[in-house]
Amino acid sequence: MSTRDESFLDRFRQPEYTGENRCLPCTATNTVIAVVLSVGVGVFFPPAGAAVFVASLAAIWLRGYLVPGTPELTKRYFPDWLLDLFGKAPQPGPEIAETDLDPEETLLELDAIEPHESDLRATPEFAEQWDAEIETVRRDTETHVANLLGLDEESVSLEARGNAYVITDDDVEVARWPSRAALLADLAAIPVLRERAGDWEELGRAEQGQLLAGLRVFLDTCPDCDGPLSFGQETVESCCRTAEVITYDCDDCGARVMEVQE
Known part of the structure; x- marks a missing residue:
């Protein structure tokens, strides 16, 4: 042509x-x-x-x-x-699959979170370990991605696509997160959870993803820029549907740490 x-x-x-x-x-x-x-x-x-x-x-x-x-x-x-x-039905979030796992109950059993006043929070010990891992992952993200996913570091690429943060292996998409901040949070949480849960490797990818995503709401600051995080609500539209979602975003850089459909 x-x-x-x-x-x-x-x-x-x-x-x-x-x-x-x-x-x-x-x-x-x-x-x-x-x-x-x-x-x-x-x-x-x-x-x-x-x-x-x-x-x-x-x-x-x-x-x-x-x-x-x-x-x-x-x-x-x-x-x-x-x-x-057609894969267009409502989903609990862009990167979360439904399982029989109860994330809150499991995180409580692992002493990752604890009751605090009338709510829940990350335990001080877990939060300290998590923050330390976030600093490590932030300095060399691609190496951690390659190691955790079992990929060749030279073929791994991280890139922003619209509002999502995507991992590719030889230009083939293998995983995505709603932001780099969410990716950093999950990569940093994995070794801490693995240490506490003896059966971490026995969990399915969907169950691991549900635990990691549920844990993000207990972050106090943005893993990417250290800005404050706050909850919000908005309407998300695609060509085929409209959905109301609860969001957890960074006030400074705008990174979406978590998104859950109501």
């Missing part, structure tokens, strides 16, 4: 709805609509029906959808069970 042709097509592309950002529910919905339209037209004039179908697929490929307002339609009318088929 010539540069001129690419320039012509670029006028119609919508990167926010195509490529890595393509929404499967929207694409599926519009493809069904394209089939119905094509069949309807083809009943009267088959060549026109075929032309409509090709043009519709081209529009979906370039723009992400055929019918204007499709993202709002899927968000409003698609039930959760249907969105779940």
Whole structure:
């Protein structure tokens, strides 16, 4: 394809709805609509029906959808069970998987947290060890990532992608966190928890992730910049759904340490 042709097509592309950002529910919905339209037209004039179908697929490929307002339609009318088929159902957080583990109970058993006044807090001993590990990890993050994930340090890369912090191995994404601060917190907590929990390696990745994410709410300062942390609430929107989330962010650098759907 010539540069001129690419320039012509670029006028119609919508990167926010195509490529890595393509929404499967929207694409599926519009493809069904394209089939119905094509069949309807083809009943009267088959060549026109075929032309409509090709043009519709081209529009979906370039723009992400055929019918204007499709993202709002899927968000409003698609039930959760249907969105779940496309991996779009509500999740407890961007990096947390549901398990049968009770993070609070487990962290209490490990003396990582303790009752304090009318709430819970990290135990002083655990907090001291955790803070020391955070300083160590902050100085050489890639080495700790490679060691903990069993990867070659030379092939590991850390990069920000939008609001997320991603780990890649030879350019293939292997894990992501909501921020570098969250990554530092988890990397630093692992050796401390491993020391206290004799069966740490026997836990599944999802259970380990749930424990680590639950522990982040007991941070007093941002692991990345040492700024103060505070809870908040906001509405998070994607092309297919809207969700209310509770956030735990750094007041100084804006890093998202934790996000949980209500």
